[in-house]
Amino acid sequence: MRIRTLVAATGALALSLVSGCAQGGAAGSSPNTVTYWLWDANQLPAYQACAKGFERENPGLKVRITQLGWSDYWTKLTAGFIAGTQPDVFTDHIQNFGQFADLKVLEPLDDLGIKDSDYQPGLAANWIGQDGHRYGAPKDWDTVALFYNSKMAKDAGLTAERLNSLSWNPEDGGTFEKAVAHLTVDAKGRRGDEPGFDRNNVKVYGLATNGGGFGDGQTQWSNFAASAGWNYLDKPRWGTKYQYDSKTFQSVVDWYFGLARKGYMPPLSDYNIQSNQANTQVAAGKAAIALDGAWMISTYAGFKGLDIKSALTPVGPIGKRATMMNGLADSITKASKNKAGARKWVSYLASDKCQTVVGRYGVVFPATPAGTRAAVAAYEKKGIDVSSFTEPVADKKHARTFSYPIASYSADMTALMTPAMEDIYGNGKPVSSLDRTNEQINLILSQ
Amino acid sequence: MTIASSSPPSRLPLGGAEGAPPKTIAQRAGAGENQGDGRLAAVFLAPALLGFVVFLLWPTLRGIYLSFTRFNLLTPAEWVGLDNYVRMVNDPIFWDSLTVTVEYVLINIGVQTVAALAIAVLLQRLTQSALLRGIVLTPYLMSNVVAGLVWLWILDTQLGIGNEILAAVGVDRIPFLADETWAIPTIALINVWRHVGYTALLLFAGLQAIPNDMYEAARVDGASEWRMFWRITMPLLRPVLAVVLIMTVIGSFQVFDTVAVTTAGGPANATNVLQYYIYGSAFGRFQFGYASAMSVALLVVLSAITILQYRLTRAGRTDLG
Known part of the structure; x- marks a missing residue:
């Protein structure tokens, strides 16, 4: 009998270890928390400030931001999709968009009311998949x-x-x-x-x-x-x-x-x-x-x-x-455990309110014109002239901007x-x- | 206090040792108690068996199954028969990968084994210092990734201190990790640097098992150190050397981390070793079926090499005693 108990206990321990591992990454996902990933450490303070504003407007909702280096980011995200430990919302790159769309791991965002005209030209349209659905909300751009x-x-x-x-x-x-x-x-x-x-x-x-x-x-x-x-x-x-x-x-x-x-x-x-x-x-x-x-x-x-x-x-x-002219976007994962909260957070991230806050940190050009202006002013304050990057976007007569290749x-x-x-x-x-x-x-x- | 080579040799379980082995518990126990022991054995074996089944047997079987499918991990696997294997045979990058890997293994194992043997014999015959034995092992204490990155910085063509020294003494800079010809030998030698101490220590343990009186007898007969090495050390070390070779060759075929941090398979696939190609196909391109097929191929290659090595070196038998 004792041996059987021992065997059972060993088995139970092993099982709990295995299931414990599986749950580890998703810990903290709850109706009150939105998990968010980004890779640029320079941008972390800006988005933390943005999250504070979001939490003030949405009492009871909390944003938990995780920053990972570029290469670890995609490896971990891929592993997360497989293991079910992906974040609710993540910073998405055009380079990976086609693949993620093909793998059907992204949540359509058609009902967020993203309009092309609210953002710098071309940014919003790039995040429409081959199936005609939107999978990303414009976040920033670079030239x-x-x-x-x-x-x-x-x-x-x-x-x-x-x-x-x-x-x-x-x-x-x-x-x-x-x-x-x-x-x-x-x-x-x-x-x-x-x-x-x-x-x-x-x-x-x-x-x-x-x-x-x-x-x-x-x-x-x-x-x-x-x-x-x-x-x-x-x-x-x-x-x-x-x-x-x-x-x-x-x-x-x-x-x-x-x-x-x-x-x-x-x-x-x-x-x-x-x-x-x-x-x-x-x-x-x-x-x-x-x-x-x-x-x-x-x-x-x-x-x-x-x-x-x-x-x-x-x-x-x-x-x-x-x-x-490459733009990043925020995407919601299809397997997100808090889609309602994630939608609210992505809407907020895509709004002038958040993008102006991010712009003021002078680390990136946000996607909305107001956000871009805030960023240019912030760079100027630091004594950095960024017109070589903004002019091609503003002056279409003398400059051609093109997007990263979008394909499967x-x-x-x-x-x-x-x-x-x-x-x-x-x-x-x-x-x-x-x-x-x-x-x-x-x-x-x-x- | 050091473990002096003159102290009574601690024997490795090589089999065939002199004297009767101590009786095992099972041998001492009466026949009636055997069943109870079986149960107890099952309990003790269970954790290891569970680990074996969960982490080795099941993944291997599933990997073999997946090699016959098209699978992206997120949607159900689709049976495609031998398609992945047909693709593999016709894939020039796969064959190129395999060639690059074999080149790496030959340089890595060749240099490492000779160097480790030399270090082990020197440790055995010349010094009794535990400190020195410790120092020999230090590179092994560093993580592969850290070692790879440090060497990458040292060897950088334009900025690395290694190349600065070359330039200072008037030698042309060498693109150690950025040139087709240099990259694989460089990676192989970085890994020799890291593993040679550990390999030497394994061989050293084997040397400790050789009775010292053999050397004394040989010395009385007037044999030189060189002669003793070839006539006593090498033949008696053979089983240990064989096991060490089998282990290091398998490890060497699986080289990945050093490549991932130093060259990422480049330039122009010059260091695209098999494990790196498998990883890229699976986790970069989501072709888990094809990656599994290549893994199965690697398994077959490694099994064949191991069996061949085992046979050729008579690893299971010893000339001792």
């Missing part, structure tokens, strides 16, 4: 511009005005390439456009590298490709054919990675996603200009002993400058494009090799 070391620019005789009016083409690189070449200095002090320049022994590169750029090239080649008139897909949203086989695109990529061959941009082997991204190269004085996103404004502004300024991306063959199977696209681009950049493979990669991606997309 890409040039960050440059103002001392290096001055030494090279390049004024802010000049850097803001550069133009570019895939044949000879235009004034942009000339500026980048002039900013490049080899070990013997010769500039990139001077005779005898040693491209294998460069001390300061004109343009920093952010790697091969996966399939989106957000802070690498995307602004060049778009200002040459190229689009990722055959349709603005939910396209079914990628266009990496386009001759225009391939000529842009050839020119862009050609900057490394000429010694104006570091080779791929100098880049590491962990230890040496573009901003690190600028901070270390190894590069003069970096193409980087608005989410990095505070990082560049914080480099000690360096005066980093920003400039617009160069004007391309279509006569306009271009930048990706984006993880597969990235998995195939990452090595393909690295092969071109790092191993000198011809750009025409993208034809085959494009074929493979489109085959997956046609499933």
